[in-house]
């Protein structure tokens with residue numbers, strides 16, 4: 587949950603468990619467990635759990651979503667559950683069955699290597715509206731996965747969605763390049779445009795311990811970062827608890 591206690595906004599850390607499931611799926615032994623991973627990260631202070639149950643089941647599968655929903659409902663009721671996916675594929679089935687706190691609409695093809703673009707407006711506006719309404723009628727907040735384009739944010743809001751998630755691969759890839767400052771400024775501009783349109787802002791994709799603090803210092807009022815690939819890579823070396831604490835420290839450093 588976002589913490590307003592100090593008057594400022596503390597960005598929530600939502601751990602994406604896709605890659606725990608990816609490793610688990612390489613044997614029929616049930617380990618590593620996504621529920622154990624979630625428990626360890628939440629015990630260490632993470633504020634949310636994110637999963638992306640892709641149609642091909644390459645990592646997170648329907649049973650994982652069911653198990654995590656039950657775990658959070660029973661043991662961690664204050665923790666945000668965020669389910670990502672394409673609402674024109676299998677996402678709405680999960681939204682209807684599990685009613686997560688948030689559904690992140692991602693325009694991925696079924697066979698896509700990984701998420702690599704956001705929604706486009708006006709092309710996607712009319713077809714997204716009814717799905718946003720369906721999710722919200724179930725009490726589910728909707729976040730739209732978006733490229734950092736300020737001019738797209740007013741129409742993103744016109745879908746009825748409450749949030750956008752800025753797709754941050756472009757930021758991560760720009761680090762160390764001559765245009766890095768300009769790229770980061772673009773993300774800040776996109777966030778301000780989103781907020782001016784009445785949207786709250788999340789961020790994710792290729793965020794890491796190396797790039798997270800600078801991003802949050804430059805981009806205002808980010809409500810939630812969802813981090814998976816780099817987080818799980820760090821957890822393989824440090825353990826879930828130490829990795830969680832490192833990422834929480836990165837978030838805190840951005841507030842200093």
Ligand SMILES: CC(=O)[C@@H](O)[C@H](O)COP(=O)(O)O
Nearest residue numbers: 604638670692700701790791
């Ligand atoms: C939407 C997004 O950027 C990520 O959350 C996505 O879940 C990554 O998917 P993979 O873990 O399958 O690469």
Ligand SMILES: NCC(=O)COP(=O)(O)O
Nearest residue numbers: 602790791792812814815
């Ligand atoms: N929405 C981004 C996410 O959940 C995880 O992306 P990544 O950290 O695995 O690139």
